[in-house]
Amino acid sequence: MPEHAGDDARGPLTELTLARVRELVREPEAVFWVFIFPILLAAILGLAFRSRPPEALPVAVVAGPHGGVRLAALSAQAEIKPHLLAEAKARQALARGKVVLVISADDPPVYAYDPTQPESRAARLAVDSALQRAAGRADAFIPGHAELTEPGTRYVDFLVPGLLGMNLMGTGMWGIGFSLVVARQGNLLKRLVASPARRSHILGAQLLSRLIFLVPEAGALLLFAWLALGVPVRGSLLLLVGVSLLGAVAFSGLGLLTAARPRTIEGASGLMNLVMVPMWIFSGIFFSTERFPAVMQPFVQALPLTALNDALRAVMLEGAGLAPLLPELALLAAWGGISFVVALKLFRWQ
Amino acid sequence: MVLPLQKAESALRCRGLVKRYGDVVAVAGLDLAVERGECFGMLGPNGAGKTTAVEIFEGLRWPDSGEVEVLGDEWRGDGLALRRRLGIQLQETKFPDKLRVREVLSLFRSFYPRGLAIAKALTLVALEEKADAQVRTLSGGQKQRLSLACALIGDPELLFLDEPTTGLDPQSRRQTWEIVEGLKARGRTVLLTTHYMEEAARLCDRVAILDHGKVIALGTPRELVASLGAEHVVEVTVDEGASAALTAEVLAALPSVEGVAREGGRWRLTVREVHRAVPALLGALAERGATATELTTHHASLEDVFMALTGRRLRDA
Numbered sequence: 256m257p258e259h260a261g262d263d264a265r266g267p268l269t270e271l272t273l274a275r276v277r278e279l280v281r282e283p284e285a286v287f288w289v290f291i292f293p294i295l296l297a298a299i300l301g302l303a304f305r306s307r308p309p310e311a312l313p314v315a316v317v318a319g320p321h322g323g324v325r326l327a328a329l330s331a332q333a334e335i336k337p338h339l340l341a342e343a344k345a346r347q348a349l350a351r352g353k354v355v356l357v358i359s360a361d362d363p364p365v366y367a368y369d370p371t372q373p374e375s376r377a378a379r380l381a382v383d384s385a386l387q388r389a390a391g392r393a394d395a396f397i398p399g400h401a402e403l404t405e406p407g408t409r410y411v412d413f414l415v416p417g418l419l420g421m422n423l424m425g426t427g428m429w430g431i432g433f434s435l436v437v438a439r440q441g442n443l444l445k446r447l448v449a450s451p452a453r454r455s456h457i458l459g460a461q462l463l464s465r466l467i468f469l470v471p472e473a474g475a476l477l478l479f480a481w482l483a484l485g486v487p488v489r490g491s492l493l494l495l496v497g498v499s500l501l502g503a504v505a506f507s508g509l510g511l512l513t514a515a516r517p518r519t520i521e522g523a524s525g526l527m528n529l530v531m532v533p534m535w536i537f538s539g540i541f542f543s544t545e546r547f548p549a550v551m552q553p554f555v556q557a558l559p560l561t562a563l564n565d566a567l568r569a570v571m572l573e574g575a576g577l578a579p580l581l582p583e584l585a586l587l588a589a590w591g592g593i594s595f596v597v598a599l600k601l602f603r604w605q
Numbered sequence: 606m607v608l609p610l611q612k613a614e615s616a617l618r619c620r621g622l623v624k625r626y627g628d629v630v631a632v633a634g635l636d637l638a639v640e641r642g643e644c645f646g647m648l649g650p651n652g653a654g655k656t657t658a659v660e661i662f663e664g665l666r667w668p669d670s671g672e673v674e675v676l677g678d679e680w681r682g683d684g685l686a687l688r689r690r691l692g693i694q695l696q697e698t699k700f701p702d703k704l705r706v707r708e709v710l711s712l713f714r715s716f717y718p719r720g721l722a723i724a725k726a727l728t729l730v731a732l733e734e735k736a737d738a739q740v741r742t743l744s745g746g747q748k749q750r751l752s753l754a755c756a757l758i759g760d761p762e763l764l765f766l767d768e769p770t771t772g773l774d775p776q777s778r779r780q781t782w783e784i785v786e787g788l789k790a791r792g793r794t795v796l797l798t799t800h801y802m803e804e805a806a807r808l809c810d811r812v813a814i815l816d817h818g819k820v821i822a823l824g825t826p827r828e829l830v831a832s833l834g835a836e837h838v839v840e841v842t843v844d845e846g847a848s849a850a851l852t853a854e855v856l857a858a859l860p861s862v863e864g865v866a867r868e869g870g871r872w873r874l875t876v877r878e879v880h881r882a883v884p885a886l887l888g889a890l891a892e893r894g895a896t897a898t899e900l901t902t903h904h905a906s907l908e909d910v911f912m913a914l915t916g917r918r919l920r921d922a
Contacts, residue, residue, distance in 0.1 A: 270715040274704060281703040281739075441699025446752075449663055449695065451688035451759070452716045605665065 267452055271460030275434065276467060289430075289472050293422045294479045300541075301411040301484045311336035312355050312378040315345035319360025328389035334381050356382060412487070415480040416567035417540035419473060423499060424534060424560050426472060427506025428527055431461050432514035436523040439514075445605045454604070462507050469503045489574030498570060498580065502563040505587040508594030509559070515601040534560035559590040614677045616641045616763050616794040617662060622671035624657050624818075631657040632668070633818035639763075644785070644795040646809030648802060648907060650919050654818035655798035656696060659767050662796070663693050676763055689717055692761030696768050698752050702741035706732055706751055709740065710758055717759035730754040730784055746777025753784060764788065766797040770804060782807060800919055802907035814911055821914050829910045835863035835875040838909050839882060842871045842899040843890065850893040859885045864913065875905065875913070 265273070279285050313336045316326050322339055329337035340348060348354045349367060356378040359365040366382065368375035388394070438444045447457050477495075480486035488495060513530055517523040537547065538560035547555050555561055562583040569575035569583075615638045622635040632654045639645040647655045660666045662673060664680040664687070673680065678687050700709050710723045727733045730750040735743060743751065749769065756764060766785070770778040785808050788795060799805050805812045806826040814822040814829070822829055830836070843851055856865045856874060861882040864875035876882040879902050890897055911919050 265711075265715055267715045270712045274701060274708065274712050277708065278701050278703045438701075442695055442697055443699055443701070445665065446693070446695050446698040446755075449665055449688070449693040450713060450716045450755075451685045453683070453685070 268456045268460055268463070271452070271456055272463045272467070275460055275464035278434070279430070279464070279468065289422075289426050289468065290475050293418050293472075293476045297411070297415055297418050297476065297480055297484065300414055312374055312381065313338065313353060314356045314358065314378050314382055315340045315348050315354040316358045317342050317345050317360040321362055321364070322360065324389070325358060325364070325386060328385050329382060332381060332385045335378065335385065358382060358386075411480075411484050412572055413543075413568070414541065415476070415484070415486045416571050417564050419476055419499070420502065420538070420560055420564040420567055421535070421540045422472060422476065423469070423502045423563065424506045424531060426468065427465060427503050428510040428513060428531060430465050430468070431507050431510035432523055432527055433520070434461065435511070435514040436517055436520055439517075439603065439605075440519060442605075448604045458511065458599075458602075461511070462504070465503055465507050466500065469499060473499050486571070488571050490570035490576065494577060494580075495567070495570045498563070498566045498584070501584055501587050501591070502559075502567075505559050505563070505591030505594070508591040508598065512594040512598040512601075515598045516603050518603070534558050537561065539564050557586070559587055562586040562590075614641075615639060615674070616643075616676060617645075617796060618672075618674045619658075619662065620672045622658065622661060622673065623669045624654075624661060624666065625669055630818055632661070635671070635815075635818065635820060637813060637820065639794065639796055641794050642792050643810040644789050644797070644808055646805040646812040647796070647798040647815055648800065648805040648809075648812050648911070648919070649798075649815030650800055650911075650917070653800075653815040655800075655815055656767055657818075658815075659765055659796070659798055663691070663765055664688070689759060690762045692756035692759060692764040694752050694756040694764075694766045694769060696771065698755075700740045700748070700751065700755075703739055705737050705739055706743070707736045709751060710754055713755040714758045720759040721757065723758075726754045726758050729757055729787070731780065744777075746773050746780065749773060749777065749781065750784070753781065757788075762794065764793055764795045766795060768798055768800070770799070770801065778804075802911070802919060806907055812907065814907070814914065816911075816915050822910060826907060829907060830905050833864065833875050833905050833909060833913055835861075835877040836905050837876045837879050837882075837902055838905050839874045839876055839879065839886065839900070839902045840871055841874070841886060841890075841897050841901075843895050844898050850895060851890070855889060856886070859889060861885075866913070866916070868916075871899075873909075873912070875909070 279289075311334055314329065316322055316329065316337050316339050318339055318341055326337050326339050329335050338348070338354065342360065345354070345357045346367075349357050355372060355375040356366055356368040359367065364386070366379050368379055370376060435444070438447075444457070448454065477486075477488070481488065509530060513526045514523055517526060537544065537551075537555045538558050539555075540560075544552075544555050544561055566580045566583040566587075569580055617637070617639040619635055619637050622632050623630070624632040635654070635658055637645075647658065649655050657666065661668050662675060664675075664684050675687060676690055680687070704712075706727070707723055710726055714720055714723060714726075721729070723736075724733075727736055730753050732747060732750055732754065735747060740748065740751070753766070753769065756766070769785070770781050773781065782804065785795060785797070789808070789810075795808075797804075797808065809826065811823070811825055812829060813820045822832070824832070851872070853865045853867065856862060856872060859874075859882060861876050861878045862874050863877060866873045874882065874886070883900070883902065887897070908919050911917070
C-alpha cells in the first residue's frame with residue numbers, strides 16, 4: 256500500500272506556494288483589485304490631471320476706424336481670441352468676465368482691464384506686443400521656448416510611482432494577512448501544524464506567492480503607464496525591480512505582523528486599516544509629503560510607504576542610482592525585518 | 606530471514622493528564638493506553654474533555670501535568686519525525702474553497718516522505734469522481750471524507766479521528782463508518798472520539814467513557830453493556846395521579862429487574878428478560894390503580910451505561 260512519491264511529486268514549499276497562487280488566480284475579485292484596479296486608477300487620474308494646451312484669452316476690440324486692422328492683427332495670435340464689439344457691448348462683456356481686456360477705438364488705443372487678474376495682465380502683454388508689431392515695431396531678438404509638458408514632470412508621472420507603492424502595500428498586507436486569518440479561522444493553520452509541514456514552509460510559501468504575484472502586478476501597471484501615459488523609467492530597471500521587491504517583502508512582514516493574532520476577518524480588517532490608512536494619507540501617494548508641516552515630517556518620513564514611494568520616484572523620475580536610495584531602502588528593510596521577527600514571536604497557530 | 610521481536614509497546618499511553626483553562630478543568634487526571642491494531646473510542650458528552658485530550662495526544666496542546674507517549678515517543682522539539690507517523694483529522698477543517706480535491710491531497714502528500722498515491726487515497730474515501738472538483742462544491746459529507754483522506758495520505762501508524770461524523774447526515778455517517786472499518790481490517794490503530802454511542806459500539810474494539818475530564822468506564826462495548834447486569838431496558842411513564850404509589854423498592858422487587866432509575870415522570874428499569882419483567886410491571890401498576898401512558902423496551906446500549914453511571918444522557922448532558 257505505501258508508495259513512494261512519483262517523479263512528479265513536488266516539495267512541500269512548492270506545493271504550499273502553488274496552493275496560494277491557485278487560490279488567488281481563481282478569485283476574480285482578487286485579480287481585479289491586484290491587477291486591474293491600479294491601472295484603472297492611473298488611467299482615470301491621468302486623464303483628469305492631463306496637461307491641457309493653454310486656452311486663448313478672450314479680448315474685445317471696440318468697433319471703429321482701426322477695428323478691422325486690429326482684429327486681423329490679434330487673430331493671428333494663438334494665445335488671444337479677439338471679438339469685435341460695439342463700445343457698450345464691449346464694456347458689458349468685460350464687466351461680466353466674458354472678455355479679460357477691452358481695446359478702445361482711440362488711436363493710440365486704451366487698454367481697459369483689471370490688473371489684479373493674472374489673465375488680464377497676460378492679455379495686456381500679448382495684445383500690446385501684437386499691436387505694436389502690427390504697427391511696425393521690430394523684435395530686437397526672437398527667443399526660444401522650452402515648454403515643460405514633457406514626460407517626467409507631469410502629475411501623472413508623480414502619480415504612477417505612488418500608485419505602485421500603494422499597490423505593493425495593499426497586496427502585501429491583504430495578500431498575506433487575509434489568507435492567514437482565513438486559514439486560522441477555518442482551522443486550516445491548525446491542521447497544517449498537525450501535519451509534518453514545517454512552520455517556516457507554511458509562512459515562507461505566503462511570502463513566495465507574494466513575490467511571484469509582484470511580477471505581473473507591478474509589471475502590468477508600469478507597462479500601462481509607459482505605453483499609454485508615457486511615464487518614463489529613467490533609472491535602472493533592475494534597481495526598480497529591486498526596490499519593488501524590498502517594498503513587497505517589507506509589507507509582507509507588516510501583513511504577517513497584523514495577521515499574527517486576530518482570529519476573525521473583522522478583527523484583522525480593523526488592524527489592517529489602522530496600519531494602512533495613515534500611509535494612504537501621509538505617504539505621498541497622490542500629493543507630495545512636503546505639504547505636511549515640518550512638525551509632522553519625522554512621522555511622515557518614518558513611514559515605510561513614504562520611503563518606498565520616495566525610492567520609486569527617485570528611480571523612475573530622477574534616474575537615481577543605488578547610493579542615494581540607501582536611507583530609504585534601509586528604512587524599508589528595518590520595517591520588514593522587525594515586523595517578521597515580532598510576528599513570528601506573536602504568531603497564533605491555532 | 607529472522608524478524609526482530611516486535612516490542613510490545615502501546616500505540617498511545619498517557620498517565621495523570623491534567624489540563625485546565627482558568628477555573629475549568631478540561632482534563633482531570635486521565636490515564637489511558639491504546640494498543641496497536643485496535644480501534645479505541647473515547648465516548649462522552651460535549652465538554653467531557655475528549656477534544657482537549659486528543660489535541661494533547663496530537664501534540665497541539667500541552668498538558669498542565671501528566672505524561673503522554675505516542676508510538677513510544679514523547680512530544681519534543683518540532684515533533685516532525687513523530688508527525689510523519691500520525692494521521693490527524695480535526696473536528697472541523699475548512700480547506701481552501703478554490704482548490705481542487707486532488708490539489709489538497711497533493712499538498713498534504715508533499716509533507717510526508719512516504720505515503721499513499723493520490724488515486725489510492727481518493728479510492729479509500731470514495732471521492733474518485735470528485736478528484737477535479739473544487740472544495741467549495743463538495744457536500745458536508747464529502748468535505749469530511751476529504752479531511753479523512755488528508756489524515757490517511759501519509760499512511761499513518763496511528764490515526765486520530767476527532768468526532769468524524771458529527772453533523773453528517775445518516776448516509777454520510779455510514780459511509781465514514783465503512784471507511785474506518787476498512788482501516789481496521791488492515792490493522793491500523795485508530796483513536797476516535799464521538800458522542801454517538803452507536804458509532805462507538807459499531808467501530809470500537811474498546812471504549813473509554815469520559816465525563817468531566819475523567820474515564821468513568823473502560824472496556825469493550827459488550828463488557829460495558831454487560832456491566833449493567835442486564836441486557837434490556839424498559840422505560841415506563843405512569844399517569845400523574847397514580848405515580849405516587851409507585852416506588853423504586855416496588856419496581857426493584859419485580860422479577861428479572863436488575864436496576865431502577867427515575868428520570869422525571871419516567872422510570873428506567875434494567876432487566877434481564879423482558880418477557881418476564883413487563884407482565885409483572887403491568888400487574889404491579891394495575892394493583893395500584895395506575896396506568897402506563899408510555900412503555901418502551903430496547904437492548905441496553907452504551908448510552909444506558911452512561912446514564913447508569915451519571916444519571917444524564919450523552920446527547921444533552
